[in-house]
Amino acid sequence: MSQPTFLSGDKAGIDEFLDRFDVFLFDCDGACDQFLYEVAVPYTPQIGVLWSGDHMFDKVPETLEMLRSKGKRLVFVTNNSTKSRADYKKKFDKLGIPAEVDEVFGSSYSAAVYIARIMKLPAPKNKVFVMGESGIEQELESEGVPYIGGTDPALRRDIEPEDFTNIANGSMLDPNVGIVLAGLDFHMNYLKTAIGFQYVQRGAQYFATNIDSTLPMAHSFFPGAGASGAALEKAVGKTPVSFGKPSQAMMDAIEGKFKLDRRRTCMIGDRLNTDIQFGIDGKLGGTLAVLTGVSKKEDFLAEGAETVPSAYVNAIGDLLG
């Protein structure tokens, strides 16, 4: 495998690299859930591509503006299922980064589009049992998909003895659930896991928005979507179909929506096994790693590294040259 090109400080190299692409798919963050910002702001988190929590990396608006001024199409591709595209728009606005809702493509939206437009399960057995936060609910709503679970306060409690009976005999279950969809759940618990497991045992499809092992936050790492759904996965005994990076279901949906030419598209991200692998598996023209995030250059420069980007920069603002 060829060594990636280091672009920071190499103006000619940057120009040549940028000229190869018409579309840039951007990972955005570490985490940016409202609940997390409120708790984590004092720690000034700094793991991400454009931002981390409320910390925006240097020269982000200028870099995006430079790309737009060259006629490049930008798409913000995030695995963070806790927020919808509309929530992301608010986040962009808050940080003063010009962006449109339609430029955001998240794992919740990816799953919702697949369920609504590809699967097209006939009603009434088309209901989704959500194990995650409001980003998933909002995107299912935007695609007209009925759901239960999610942020329902009735399920944010300990399991009681009678719940075992009522789950097993089906009286606590909705007969119209055809899909269980798991994402990052800050309120995961045994009750929801037991209900989700029962639906899968009764034939529901088992999906995940994404299966990231960790969530970068507050200058550190926390359990990610894959970890919050791991109890269900263990019980079911198989990996869910996932709609976030590096799943090519997400790439196909992005390609369909933005009509991009994969050879002239570059994925920019901070995590090798999601962002960079996503671009490689999707046979994009290139991938660019930024070193402000999860993966370090030692990870891809190491002999026999599994996932190697085409190029890398110290930080996204270095693309300004």
Ligand SMILES: O=C(O)[C@H](O)[C@H](O)COP(=O)(O)O
């Ligand atoms: O656990 C998760 O869901 C992810 O760590 C997280 O949300 C990362 O998303 P991304 O970096 O792709 O925006």
Ligand SMILES: [Mg+2]
């Ligand atoms: Mg990231």
